[in-house]
Amino acid sequence: MTRRLGGGTLVIATHNAGKLKEIGALLDPYGVNCISAGSLGLPEPAETGKTFVENALIKARAAAEASGLPALADDSGLCVTALDGRPGVYTADWAERQWFEGPAGRDWYMAMGKVEGLLCELGPDTDRSCHFACVLAIAWPDGESAVYEGRANGSLTWPPRGTMGFGYDPVFVPLGDTRTFAEHDPAEKHAISHRADAFAKLVAEQFGG
Template sequence: MTRRIGAGSLVIATHNAGKLKEIGALLEPHGVSCIGAGSLGLPEPAETGQTFVENALLKARAAAEASGIVALADDSGLAVAALGGRPGVYTADWAERQWFEGEPGRDWYMAMGKVEGLLAAEGPDVSRAAAFHCVLALAWPDGEQAVYEGSVAGTLAWPPRGECGFGYDPVFVPEGRDRTFAELDPAEKHRISHRADAFAKLVAEQFGAG
């Protein structure tokens, strides 16, 4: 039996307000109060892992050790079939502005444009299949850890559509839908997203009967 976190406070190892809000909404029904790493002044560790699992564990362990509280980290990204799985673990990096692209920070429209530009270079018949992947890692201050993985398949649209969500949501149309993640009501997205898939596994093990 995997160790359980139970109700109480949980550090969410992210400085992304959108991600913190989404994770908080998923955990609130289980009596968990989420605290963002940013509000605790915790630094963001360098994501040096080669996989989503490695990066999620790296962030969770760093937050748990620094705060002394159980921590949850999410590492997620977009994998585009025609691009060999890119951007993958570099999903957020593709949004980082270079010195010649303006003020430092992330520009998600630019990131979506990079993906579209690479697809366009492959020709009009290129596959637009893609998937979002999510890994959730729990880490306790004493070193114990647990990992949960989820995914959602879909296709890429262009131009971007919708005002909700964040990241690449405006160009991702989940399988079985005709609207992008950014066009869906947040509650509907929560039910079908890669993060929801991973959370369903976490909830079943952490808060299920037994």
């Protein structure tokens, strides 16, 4: 039996206020008080892992050790079948501008274009299947941990469509649908997303009967 969180305070290993709000809302019904690593002044560890699991554990363990509280971290990305799973753990890196590409920051249209360009190089009949992956990792200060993996299967389309998503959402069409994630209402997307899948598994094990 995996160790359970129970109520109390949980550190969310992020400096992103939007992510804290989203995760906090999901865990609020279970009596969990979520605070961010950013609000505690904790540094962001280097994500040196080669997999989503490794990176999520790096972030969760760093926050738990530094705060003395249980911590939750996530790592997620887009895995394209024809590109051998790329961009994978480097999903966000593909959106980082180089010095010659303009001001610092993430350019997701550029990132989507990189994926599409690589697929086009492979020819018109290339497999366009892909999936979004999400790993949620919980770590306790004593070193114990638990991992939950979620995914959303789909395919890539071009050109990008929709205005309600972020990241690669405008080119991702979930399995069984014709709309991109960016054409879904946010609540509708959250119900079928890779993060929702991982959270369902976390909730079932941590707060289930």
